[in-house]
Amino acid sequence: MDDLLRTLGPRTLAVLVRRGAEFTAAEDAVQEALVEATRRWPEAMPTEPAGWLVRVAWRKFLDAVRADEARRRREERFGAEPAPGPVEQADDTLLLLTHCCHPDLSPASAIALTLRAVAGLTTAQIARAYLVPETTMAQRISRAKRTLAQHRFDQLGESSTVLRVLYLVFNEGFTGAVDLAEEAIRLTRQLAAAEDDPETRGLLALMLLHHARRAARFTRTGELVPLDQQDRSLWDTAMIAEGVDILQHALARDRVGEYQAQAAIAALHDDAPRAEETDWPQILDWYDELVRLTPDNPVVALNRAVAVGQVDGPHAGLRVLNHVPDDVPRRDAVAAHLHERAGEHDTAARLYAVAAGVASNEAERVHLTKQAARLRT
Template sequence: MSTPLDEGLLRAVVPEVLGVLVRRGADFASAEDAVQEALVAAVRTWPDDPPRDAKGWLVTAAWRRHVDTVRSESSRRDREDRVADEPPPGPAARSDDTLRLYFLCAHPSLSPAAATALTLRAIGGLTTRQVAAAHLVPEATMAQRISRAKRTVAGIPLDTPGDLGTVMRVLYLVFNEGYGGDVDLAAEAIRLARQLVTLTDEPEVQGLLALFLLHHARRPARTSAGGALVPLPEQDRRLWRTDLVAEGVGILQAALARDRLGEYQAQAAIAALHADALRAEDTDWVQISEWYDELVAITDSPVHRLNRAVAVGEADGGPAGLRALAEVDPSVPRHAAVAAHLHERSGDLRAAARLYREAADAATSVPERTHLTRQAARLHQLL
């Protein structure tokens, strides 16, 4: 009798298993390979023969594979068998090992693409094939990207202090990749952020998780049945997932209560205000634009300035929004789309139609281009 495998449960213990191997003296790169092989074996055998202790099973299987690899390499090298059969009594994984693996996989020496790929495989426990499919590149390309990333961090000891900021940026990138292939990267980012929250005592990590949950809550409403983008004001809010909203708001409130505001808490607060409005016209744009002031003060990011202009336009009218937009670098992505929206709100439909057309030409995805082209077409009918 075979039971279906809970892949999430299996992958949850991956960083701990990897931590044990590294603590026992395996180098990160080969330990990571051994854990992958053990995972593949688990997926194959567990449905028919589930272990009582999942983590223990994986540690044993991964260690055995690691020993086999080292032994075949060393016997090739000098025909000398120096590896013991049994794991050395050496140190077991320490509780902060998982966090240190996060630091390693998001190490500043890695490009963002390398860091996200390595994080998804070494900590997320995804296969190279899954990571490749999620990024729409061939598996061989992704395999090279991951092995280069592993070589880049090869000399860095696990005990090196790391930067939580880079880890959060990597998870944010993973979340924004959305979903491709058979892997839901947004859900995976949420899973990893939940894990990170248990490993740290940092309100920004809670803010990041809250932000993910609040955005994810809107996903069922974000695309139409035909795959078209549905902008926030037009979304059917009954489709929003109230369970995720409630959880996100709860986590955010706990984070904000600690009075150490950061960019992710501020973004989550904005998402929470949207979630709070039962109808689009109930949205508290005044509070949202105040949060954007906070956010811009923290990040000074042109993207956040652009979004602030939208909020100001809703709170104080199109002309005020256009004045806010005047302070934003016009080369920021989606600048023309925001300018179009604010011109329409200001009553200048002709300029809005032209800008929507311009924004469609600058769009970076097909659904976005289609949406902006439809906006331009809608305005042309009114002219």
């Protein structure tokens, strides 16, 4: 029943907000309805759980409106409770998703609100995923809600903003109690099913092609395993096949965007039976396309330097790397890798140590520290 309530909660919230309920008040009403469902459903499950939850949440919202004299005008605007009928699901969820990704919100706020309102995660779960205090995350979500209170909720938001937020959620990956990568894939599936956009399908393909390698990314003791050293028998071949199929259909539309290009690169990595058989020339071609699509993206330029190093040699890769700003994350690690391939082990060891000092997570820090130690011995 917990899984059912977690699925229906965001859908119910979407219906209430679409009908005109203020975001925070609607969320409070949905939470009360979920509590009542938890109490009642084990004894008598309604024949239409979704409809039941919407009706109860709407009544609780109207009760709260009537209880506050300052909201009498809003009560008149809402009028009587709508007659029971089919409960809107996909369209309302999509509206809610785009609303939570409003361009007036910072990326951090949009991600937090999306996970809270659309994915159905608790504030505590989101705080643990981002390694911040629960009070900090609660304040971030509250500020986001106040920002959205100034905007109407009757039309889809900007698709590129939504895709960006979903991509950022996916990149947070697995964090313990909550797998944000799984949540991002689930939400992107809903979005892809609701709109005919090759870039949305490209993003879904990209997520699947990366997530297919999840079982090989870490050892049993939690140590990071680089892509070229992963046990490829652990990769999810069914997920790879699905990602490739989605990507091929997206590319056939001949409207290539950055997520489709990234997915094509991921597919080429997944297609190689061994790291030595990776088609680096074709990967470099796709990076050239990515540079054309996103000319001001330093992360793309950084990854392209790796591809150039594989195709034209490490010194060529280092020359390309010279044009990447020093403050781009993982730049020192890439420089260390290229210097090591060039046989310059002392320089590589020093750069691995520098990269370890600024690593964004413990697994990466341990891996880079070991690389430095390996070269020094």
